Amino acid sequence: MKKLVLIAFLTLTACSDLMQATYQPSKPNAKNVQAAKDHLTYQLIDPSSAQFRDIRGATATLADGTKRDLVCLELNGKNRLGGYVGFSPFSVGFKNGTIDPNQVATVYYCPR
Template sequence: MLRTALLLVLMTTGASAQQIIDKSGGDIPETAEFVGRITKNLLDPASAQIRSISRSRTKPDMICSFLNAKNAMGGYMGFHIAAIDMKTRQRFIYHELVDRYGADSADNVISFDTGCPQD
């Protein structure tokens, strides 16, 4: 009985445990919306690790960060640039662009297109 109740609680509780590991983004009003948008298509959104949330140097509607997400094998991929234009909702997420640009170029392309720093 207790096991069934616990299972029901776990099934009805939303998984929203993304971690902003360096407490950045506190000065950006859209931070919560941004985090939801960059993690919504991940295989395991609750395990996402986010750091260095900031506005783009050149595009004021662009919010930048570094995102570490789990791959299909359950291992973390490492921190890569993730950005969203909060006005147009266009996403610049490493794992979504790596197949198009390659692992060595995806971060460079995102940085160039968004004005986000690479480190």
């Protein structure tokens, strides 16, 4: 759990570009969705317990005019005691087809 809190803190401090962006809904690329799921699942205590819902896509236009593809989803996983902790929102940004580690946030940026 400490690791998850640390990851959340670091991603929130690193995602200022996403906070200042504008968003347009888009269909998420299947490859990006799988990459986002894999990236987030790897962080879990019990990776096999990962549950995903509300998967959406968006195109973010950053303050400098560059565009990023986003995959937004909600993730649930088990804690060390074996209980599910509840769904949490995540946004994963992509730059040139790969995950940009500075644009993984514990905030749901995609328009609903």
